[in-house]
Amino acid sequence: MTLLFVVCExxxxxxxxxxxxxxxxxxAILLIGQVLRSPIKALGIWDSVKELGRAYEKIMGxxxxxxxAVLSWFPIVSEFQARLLFNQAFSKGLQISMILAGRKDKAASSHK
Structure with a gap:
C-alpha cells in the first residue's frame, strides 16, 4: 500500500x-462459486469458499x-428516530405518557 501511495500517487x-x-x-465471485458447487466440491475447495463467504458477510455487516451502532449512542439520533417512526402519532397529539401510565383518554372512551 505504501508503494502504491508513493510511486503511483x-x-x-x-x-x-x-x-x-x-x-x-x-x-459476484462468491455467487459464481455457489453456482459451481459440484465442481468446486470435486476440487476440494468448497470449505474455503464457505469460509470466504462467512468472512465476507461479517465484514459487510x-x-x-x-x-x-455508533450513531445510536447519540441522544439526538434516537429522538430523531422516534419522531420519524411515530410522526403520524405525534401529529395527532398522541401522548405516550398516558399510554404508559395506563390511563384512558376521556374523548376515546366516550366514543364507545
Missing amino acids: LTLTDLSASILAFLPTGW LVIFAPI
Whole structure:
C-alpha cells in the first residue's frame, strides 16, 4: 500500500473508489462459486469458499451496521428516530405518557 501511495500517487479517494468497485466483484465471485458447487466440491475447495463467504458477510455487516451502532449512542439520533417512526402519532397529539401510565383518554372512551 505504501508503494502504491508513493510511486503511483494513490489518493484516499482512489482507494475508496477501488474498495467500492471490488466489493460487488467479490460478492459476484462468491455467487459464481455457489453456482459451481459440484465442481468446486470435486476440487476440494468448497470449505474455503464457505469460509470466504462467512468472512465476507461479517465484514459487510460491520461496514453496514457499525455506523448505525455508533450513531445510536447519540441522544439526538434516537429522538430523531422516534419522531420519524411515530410522526403520524405525534401529529395527532398522541401522548405516550398516558399510554404508559395506563390511563384512558376521556374523548376515546366516550366514543364507545
